Ligand SMILES: O=C(O)CCC(=O)C(=O)O
């Protein structure tokens with residue numbers, strides 16, 4: 256196919272990338288229509304009860320992103336069935352459609368190597384965290400480690416671009432790689448980098464497709480909790 260048609264990803268020089276073992280970036284994986292659908296779904300999920308909220312950290316700080324969870328409620332640092340650090344309402348159900356999308360994401364990211372990545376072939380996601388980044392929001396380096404299984408994490412980005420810092424599994428220090436994540440991008444992290452530290456250094460305000468009608472950036476991570 257290469258050399259034949261012109262693909263949008265190639266036109267802008269953004270192609271499939273594997274920045275670290277087990278980490279796969281597929282730029283523009285979500286089509287425009289799917290992005291619009293997901294933004295509309297996020298607006299619904301954001302509504303109370305069990306809606307989007309600012310997470311309070313045990314140290315006394317407040318996260319600058321706003322978060323809503325589906326399937327299981329994430330709080331620092333565990334999962335619960337109710338918003339125990341908010342309005343106390345039962346968490347919204349995990350949508351099967353999002354699960355199917357995330358399973359396809361893992362299958363396409365790893366391709367024929369899917370059997371070699373822990374938890375990828377039998378990926379059974381049951382939780383999603385939806386984060387909204389208003390202008391100026393960021394996310395400090397952390398590990399996703401409240402899950403009880405080492406299945407990959409699927410990350411879908413919508414709206415404004417960001418600088419995503421992919422660190423290592425040893426600690427918060429270097430080495431790290433800064434990746435540009437744009438609206439529509441898919442990032443899957445699993446295998447030996449499932450527990451890599453990662454975060455969002457900054458977003459780039461005003462870079463979203465204006466047709467999306469979204470201010471800021473949305474990120475949806477879809478995960479397998481390993482809880483009953
Ligand atoms: O916004 C992102 O790209 C990353 C989000 C993240 O790391 C998380 O929700 O745990």
Ligand SMILES: [Fe+2]
Nearest residue numbers: 397398399453
């Ligand atoms: Fe994370």
